[in-house]
Amino acid sequence: MLPTIHSIKGAGVNHALRAMFAARKQVFVDGLGWDIPVLAGKYEIDQFDTEGASYLVLTDEDGNHRASARLLPTDSPHILADLFPQLSPQPIPVGSTIREITRFCIDPSLEKTERRLARNQLVTALVEHALERGIAAYTAVATNSWFRQISRFGWKCSALGPCLTLGGEALVAMKIEIDRDTPGALSPKGIYCSTSYDVAMFEGAA
Incomplete structure (x- = not known):
């Protein structure tokens, strides 16, 4: 069963977004x-x-x-x-069919097995x-170790330039191409999840 992507109105928005921003603080600032x-x-x-940002929140x-x-x-x-x-070094991919993935965040309260499942979901x-939504590609900035992990998922993922040490971290810019073959490419690695779960989609939520 494919994941359900839906919008949540009212109090549900506030609860989920506040929890997301709190988790981001725990992961990126505290951790x-x-x-x-x-x-x-x-x-x-x-x-x-x-208001231009969108959020996918697993709940x-x-x-x-x-x-x-x-x-x-x-x-x-x-x-x-x-x-x-x-x-x-090459022109950065931009356009209406390209989004940048940022703040990829797994809740720190989850146990190891649940963290891997949440990542895959x-x-x-x-x-x-x-x-x-007709998005043809994602871009992202990641640590070199995270890039190496992502690039082995099975999808079309490539570096946009060399790894550079900036602010004490080894960072890589990447592009991930998405098409109808992507789910099948992720499945052999166990990344693509066929189990049901809820994803809240927020647009213009900030």
Whole structure:
């Protein structure tokens, strides 16, 4: 059964988004030590959390955060173009059919097996979302170790330039092409999930 992507209105929006921003603070600030803005000592929100941003949020049966990703339009300010353009010596892929994946976040409260499942479900949701919305490719900035892991998933993933050490981290810019063959390419690696789960889709939510 394919994942259900739906919109949540009212209080559900506030609950899921607050949980997502709190998880981002726990992962990226508390866990990884990133020097980025924190709102009210609890929520990680930066200059890219604007009305143009979209969010995919995996939830449990009670609507609590399990995993999430932020998608930024590439024909507007985004992380690769505005903060790390040196990672792509070639022209950065931009356009209405390209989104940038940022803040790929697995909830730190999950156990190891659940974290891997949530990761696979979030990757699946990103693919299904792209196919539904006519998104032909994603770009992203990742650590070199995370890039190596992502590039082995089975999909069309390539570096846009060499690995560079910036701010003490080895970083790579990448492009992931999405088409109708992508689910089948991910399946042999066990990445594509055929199990049912809930994904909340928020557009213009910030």
